Amino acid sequence: MERVGIKNLTRSELEKALAGLGAERYRARQIFRWLYIVGVRSFDEMTDIPEDLRRKLKAKFHITHAALLDSRRSSLDSTTKYLLKLEDGNTVEAVLLPEERRNTICLSSQVGCKYCCGFCASSIFGFVRNLKASEILDEAIFIKRERPSAQITNLVFMGIGEPFDNYNNVLKAIKIFNDSAAFNIGARRITVSTCGIIPGIERLKNEGLQVELSVSLHSADDSKRSKLVPVNKIYPLKELMKAARDYTDKTSRIITFEYVMLRDVNSSKDDAGKLARLLKGIKCKVNTISYNRISPTATPFKPMKARDYEAPSEADVKIFIRTLKEEGVNVVHRKSKGADIEAGCGQLKASRLKNA
Template structure:
């Protein structure tokens, strides 16, 4: 589903034709071109041949039915996972992948342990969203939020991720508001700097997970290239330019980063007006143990008593290995 190829196909046609075609695809959510009744029959036939839009994927549904994981097949035989989270309110959030595998090798993450295979193309990112948009259409619902928190480090595939976001946001594309799109990074400083200059109001999240470089380097090897002080300097610049809030994700790992001392060290970093912390309960992927609920509660209280804004992420999809840090695909 190569968008550039689609645009090339329409280069000699009036502009409205491409817009109409893109709208059928991203808003009409057709499953194949025969369903695009507004397009002439010969064009539908040509599109069917040159630009097939069928997506091959399998779904796994959690017991509570609130999380659906999709394993989507790619042309080269690889596969990626994306996750739909159906919130109790009306939100439907899709967590998408930006790479096959991931080069960042975070020790708590199943994707990181797969190694890195390749960046996803723009349409391979969009396919994940289309897959769930079509899924939800059947029950008269829509995707309301997209988060780049699946497999891979989005800022290591910056161009394709941003190109996909532009189509998501475009009025002839998915037409999803920029404020409903979030990108999460381990702290790739060059990426944060570029992101600060994008004229879009997309949300930025930083996977911090430790308040000091020693602990962070142990669980996230990327910290050696991007230590905390460099990341926070880039984030401060981003905040200055955009005046937007930034979320710092903090995975609670028992005996690793969850002590009172860690909380106090985190306070020192987070005491800034537009910073807030999102605590995440760990989903076992083999190496670490999750912090007990009582420890998370205490950790949260320490931060809050110092005036830090803290949110806690709701658990989704642990039973189908679709929760944070659990996404991984084996080569077929």
């Protein structure tokens, strides 16, 4: 019988499985503590679980873990990026972003990505497969073990992959991250970021979860956005904004729109004006960030024009932000984290594969 990855079970699912093994419900909470708080890699380490139950658990389940392939720590801001190997040899990236009052992990949800956003390294090597919930959890467990002093307070699904393409596994992982017996991270501290997959937005609005939703926007102009975020051809701005409005109406939560500023592409005063008009009446905030250039060594496709973006000048950024503020848009310009370590999604993996 093939053994199941035990981290693919929510606590209530584990309680049911334990009942089938003749064990008490409270054992699930104990097992969760070992898996997610202590981060054990074998049932034998669960010393408060009776030996007989451990034997039964071993026969039915196995405990996955991610192994380190590479890591880079920024000398600028302590951002650390990890390239992790999964049990089948595939690799994913996870990033720890330490700040004064919080420590955020940026998680991948898929191996590779199919959406080919123009400035993102994640889809360079194509889409391979969805991550299981256990593999998503393993990214965070790995970082917890590696950096025990960094109390993890926030999670963002902004690494490799489109979370709504792997909806069920991402949702299951969120439930376990949120579980008081596991990571105990409040739903409001978990952000799901989509490139604009409308069916995912519609599904999430009916879940009754308090998670944050962020949408990668990057342009308020359909033809520009279709180049930067090709899925815009399937889910164009008008429909995306309707989905955003419906989401905020139904959940009473605001949406965050992410906007990567690219020189001579989407960062002019005119672009800011268009953006303000597009977002009128939507309960939202905008996070802008200047493009974090993919290292010239990072991509084997360097000659591709699409990868040759530059960050805008500081003066352009100021005008853009001022224009948005004058139009009443709630906007924050963020600094690129880990600019010296290829911390943008997919960049470390791309760099390593290129240099392999």
